[in-house]
Amino acid sequence: MKKPEVAIVGIGITKQAKSMDTNTIQICQEAVQKALDDAGMNMAEVDGIAARWPGPGGTELDPGVVDWTGIFGKPFRWVGDTYPQGIPGLLDAAAAVSFGLCNVAIVFGGQAGVLKREHLADYTQPTNEFVEPWGLFTAAHFAMVAQVYFQKFEPDRLKMSYIAAEIRNAGAQNPEAVMYEKGPYTPEDIIQSPKIAEPFHLLDLCLATEGASAFIITSTERARDCPQKPIRILGGSSEWYRQQYVNPVRYDEVKNLGKEAFQRAFKQAELGVEDIDLFELYDINTWEIVRQFETLGLCDEGGGSDFLFENGIGANGKYPTNTDGGLLSFSHTGWGGPNLKVIEAVRQLRGQASGFQVQEAKHALVTGAGSGAQYFNAAVLSV
């Protein structure tokens, strides 16, 4: 494997909120325009698109389904029907540019006008006939994986809660986070929040919010003429274990999900985990952060909570993690939510963080999904 000669040259992010008085297409278009402005480009130059095709609205030919060529009034050379967005979208687009299928690819996603307050988001409740009758939802799948870990290793609940508190406190200081000024939280606050799906409490779990984000990928050669510092995509890999949220997902089968993806991503990047300055990890719940650090090999299975508590994951910690407030506090916009990890990594590496800024960060690790989803992906980004 050789290092790909591709870079992220533009990012765009709209306002993020619990619910918005607009629609998915408009909010996505807004993010696209911001990314184009950031890259110093216009849509005429974009010839690749990964935004779910022909979605959002589903891939069936139902009324209301989006044809992005129709929205943007132009044809494309490359179309990625990438689900979800985030790292799979990033890597697909990087591959498309590397192979010459397109010169400039835009990856975007988000949602608006779809979430109703006080209700679980529809997309977290699959309608599968062997799932729905039991009252299962996304957090419950993850909870059943975590429960086995909790029984086996009996982690210190207060130390694990430090992780949620620290990530949420980063969001509380970030004016762009949905949960801005919500906090600060102590580990005790996390444990004292209502139980939702044991072993998880309310403050252990990610948000379901609205907003959109976009990023633009092109060759390092073209990137030299863009106004922003290019952020290189040095390596990345994915693991697809099973279809998500249908068949029972088991701790013993998915506990190391991501291990191989990490190894491949680091090998391609010619870096090791010790070179990473910034961890933008998929924090669908507190425990997934612990599992990912264990899978990275930085600590033993069962020892992640103690390890992170002792080393620190905040602004002054050894492993700055989810610096924008993460999915717990910044935002999680459904199928477009995984993009937010890439956006925050780019902002940090450029020195343009909206929340706290990690000084002189050079290499970032970004991840997507996790054990309960039965797939995982990782990428290494660099200035």
Add this chain to the structure above:
Amino acid sequence: MTPDNPGMLTTKFWDEARNERLVRPVCGRCNTSFFSPQILCPKCQSGKWEFQKSTGKGSIYSYTIIHRPPDDDYPNPYIIIDVELEEGWRMYSRLIDCSPSEVRIGQTVKVAFQVFKGKMLPFFKVEED
């Protein structure tokens, strides 16, 4: 990809459930029990499988206690379980007639059919030793 007739794989499962029989697909070639029903056996990719009756006995691989029910038909809290059946297959279900403080990983359970939202469903109960 969805099968041409999405119901064809699972109709028999629910027909049998109405008669309080728990069934699972068993491969005609390699004898593997699997769940949920899918077109090909996950072990040998044979399309020749049939539903066979399960003893309905198994153990709890994992569980979660839910404190935020989707609607008023659910008790609060309720217990979702991942059951490992005797024949080596597994499914999600709900544990009923059990106090949340008494559920444990590894507990022996047995299927217990009950109507929920107008449909006969295979719930599970703790099996006393």
